[in-house]
Amino acid sequence: MSEIHLKCEGVWKKFGGFEALRGVDLEVKKGEILGLIGPNGAGKSTLLNLINGVYSPSRGRITFEGKDITGKKPHEICKLGIARVFQIPRPFYEMSCLDNVVTAIVFNSQADRNHAERRAAELLEFVGMKYPNRSPDEVTLQDKRRVELARSLACNPKLLLVDEYMAGLNPGEIQEASELLKKVNEELGITVIWVEHVMHAIMGLAERIVVLDHGLKIAEGSPQEVVKDKQVIEAYLGSAMEIMEA
């Protein structure tokens, strides 16, 4: 059996009286791409926020590489090797794309400027960014996402949490972005948990899919198993398919 990289056991998150997650168990295998899907408000981003320490679980336990990381702060979790790619890139617009990545490297490793610049240029090349010297407001959404991805790779993560990487991209860009996530996984050996609403992309790339609905895990399995699951079709895929076909 393959090694478990990250484990969530009975994880709950309450916001006041509202239960956003209700006892979710999750096992992520080392080296896999795990897809996390479900309707709006299901708790997907909240689960990522618990894993990278933006929130603490109300109950339950999260372990990474066998270590309990429950309730640790985001910078501690980042140091342990978990990075996050946010849906909405928030670069520093007053500096170039390259300097955005340099800043992330210096922040994470206290590397000297020359070393950080070389590493940032390598990372931007790896993600296919052709305009490293432009400001983030002079590049497309796809390129902003590339920069966001390069920034998240600055801490040399072993596990990457990706939230709706495809949102707002056109079909050609979605194809390129899929290839890039695959390259991150295969060439860098990074485990990926990927939240996505673009069904054909996630079904084509993720080895396993976990489905959340109203804070509960309602299904898990291969993409082929999950698309046939009655509960999943009722809760999510029925409407997701209609959206895809519209």
Ligand SMILES: Nc1ncnc2c1ncn2[C@@H]1O[C@H](COP(=O)(O)OP(=O)(O)OP(=O)(O)O)[C@@H](O)[C@H]1O
């Ligand atoms: N900080 C917060 N305070 C109060 N409620 C919150 C907070 N964060 C999330 N929620 C609520 O928790 C529920 C789950 O939200 P979450 O963002 O995890 O959903 P999601 O599955 O990522 O949805 P989407 O697909 O729309 O991004 C929602 O009802 C949301 O309004």
Ligand SMILES: [Mg+2]
């Ligand atoms: Mg979300």
